[in-house]
Amino acid sequence: MFADELKTLRRLGVRHVLLQILNFVSVLASGLMIWKGLGLITNTESPIVVVLSGSMEPAFYRGDLLFLTNPPNQRYETGDITVYKVPGADIPIVHRVLETHDLAKRGKGLVPASPLAPNQLLLTKGDNNHVDDLELYQGLEWLERKHIVGKVRGFLPYVGYVTIAMNDFPQLKYALLGGLGLLALIQRE
Amino acid sequence: MHTIYARVNNVSAMLSTCLMVLLGAVSLSSFLLTTTPPPGHLSVTNIKVFPGNARRYANKNQDFTFVNFNLTADLTPLFNWNTKQLFLYVAAEYENKQGTKNDVVIWDRIVRRKEDAQISVAGRNKYVFREVSASFGDVPPAHYTLKYNVMPYVGVLTYGEAARTVNPVPFPESQDLS
Known part of the structure; x- marks a missing residue:
C-alpha cells in the first residue's frame, strides 16, 4: 500500500511535495491569523476557551466552549462570568464575580469612582463551589483587571470536548496530527 | 473525484454547516422570545452588624453585616426553549465615604425549571458581607x-435587574457580642 503511495510521490517530484508543505503551512498560518485577529477585536489573549473543570456546573460542564470579550472601557460587574489567571497558577479559571469594589483615585482630594475605575477589586466564586476563590488567588487578597483574561459572552456546549479528549489521550492527538499531515502531503489536487 | 474521501468530506462539511446555521438561528431566537419580567419586590426585614475576625488574618478585626430580606418576583417570562437556567443574585450596592463603589453579592440561587421561576423567599445572606475598609461605621445606606x-x-x-429596594437601607451600629 505504501509502495504505491511512494511511487506517486516520486512521480510527482520534489516541487509537488514542497507545494503541499506550503499549503499545509498556509493553513496553519491562516488559523493563527484568525485566532490573533479575534484576540485583537475582543481585546483578550484567548477569545475562545474550553471549560476544564466542573466548578461552574450546572451552567458550564467540561468541554463546553466559551466566547470571551474584554472591552477596555467596561467595568466588571457582579454576576459576570470571568476567566482569570493569577500569577503562579498555570490554568485559567472560569468563575463568577461575587464582589466588585471600584476604588476612587487616590491623590489630590477624593474623586468619586468613575464607571471605568482603573483599580477595581474583584472577588469571584464558582457556582458549584461552596466558598469564594480566596484560596485560589495564590496569596492575593483581590483580583484586579490585570488578572482577568475576559468575560464570558457566548456559549456553545460540548464542542470543546475534542481538546479535552486529546489532552486525556495523547495518542489521539498524535494520530490526528499525523493523519492530517500525511493527507496534506499525499493528496494531489 | 468521486472517491470515498471526497464524499465523506462533502457530507461532513454539509452537516456541520447545517448544524452551525441551526444553532445560530436558535441563539438568535432567544432575542425575539425573551421578554423582561415584571418588577418584583425586595425588602430588607432585619439588618445587623457584628465585629469578628478576618478570614486570613486572625488578629485583624472586621465588621460583618447580616441581612434578612423578603423577596418576591415572577421570572417565568425569562424561560423559553433556549433557556438552560437562570442565575439569580441579590447584591448590595453602596458607595462608602472614601468614594469606593461597592457591589457585593449576598445571596444567589440557580433556577433550572420554569415551574420554579416564581420566586418567594424570606432569606438571609449566604455569603459574608464585609467592607473593604473593614468597618461599616459611617458607611452610607445601601440599595439591595x-x-x-x-x-x-x-x-x-x-443580564438584567428584577427588583430593587425602594429606599436605601442604612447600616446599623456595630453590636458587641459580649
Missing part, C-alpha cells in the same frame, strides 16, 4: 437589588 443572568443552551448570556 435582585439581578438575573439568563444562561442559554447555546448563544449569548444576558
Whole structure:
C-alpha cells in the first residue's frame, strides 16, 4: 500500500511535495491569523476557551466552549462570568464575580469612582463551589483587571470536548496530527 | 473525484454547516422570545452588624453585616426553549465615604425549571458581607437589588435587574457580642 503511495510521490517530484508543505503551512498560518485577529477585536489573549473543570456546573460542564470579550472601557460587574489567571497558577479559571469594589483615585482630594475605575477589586466564586476563590488567588487578597483574561459572552456546549479528549489521550492527538499531515502531503489536487 | 474521501468530506462539511446555521438561528431566537419580567419586590426585614475576625488574618478585626430580606418576583417570562437556567443574585450596592463603589453579592440561587421561576423567599445572606475598609461605621445606606443572568443552551448570556429596594437601607451600629 505504501509502495504505491511512494511511487506517486516520486512521480510527482520534489516541487509537488514542497507545494503541499506550503499549503499545509498556509493553513496553519491562516488559523493563527484568525485566532490573533479575534484576540485583537475582543481585546483578550484567548477569545475562545474550553471549560476544564466542573466548578461552574450546572451552567458550564467540561468541554463546553466559551466566547470571551474584554472591552477596555467596561467595568466588571457582579454576576459576570470571568476567566482569570493569577500569577503562579498555570490554568485559567472560569468563575463568577461575587464582589466588585471600584476604588476612587487616590491623590489630590477624593474623586468619586468613575464607571471605568482603573483599580477595581474583584472577588469571584464558582457556582458549584461552596466558598469564594480566596484560596485560589495564590496569596492575593483581590483580583484586579490585570488578572482577568475576559468575560464570558457566548456559549456553545460540548464542542470543546475534542481538546479535552486529546489532552486525556495523547495518542489521539498524535494520530490526528499525523493523519492530517500525511493527507496534506499525499493528496494531489 | 468521486472517491470515498471526497464524499465523506462533502457530507461532513454539509452537516456541520447545517448544524452551525441551526444553532445560530436558535441563539438568535432567544432575542425575539425573551421578554423582561415584571418588577418584583425586595425588602430588607432585619439588618445587623457584628465585629469578628478576618478570614486570613486572625488578629485583624472586621465588621460583618447580616441581612434578612423578603423577596418576591415572577421570572417565568425569562424561560423559553433556549433557556438552560437562570442565575439569580441579590447584591448590595453602596458607595462608602472614601468614594469606593461597592457591589457585593449576598445571596444567589440557580433556577433550572420554569415551574420554579416564581420566586418567594424570606432569606438571609449566604455569603459574608464585609467592607473593604473593614468597618461599616459611617458607611452610607445601601440599595439591595435582585439581578438575573439568563444562561442559554447555546448563544449569548444576558443580564438584567428584577427588583430593587425602594429606599436605601442604612447600616446599623456595630453590636458587641459580649
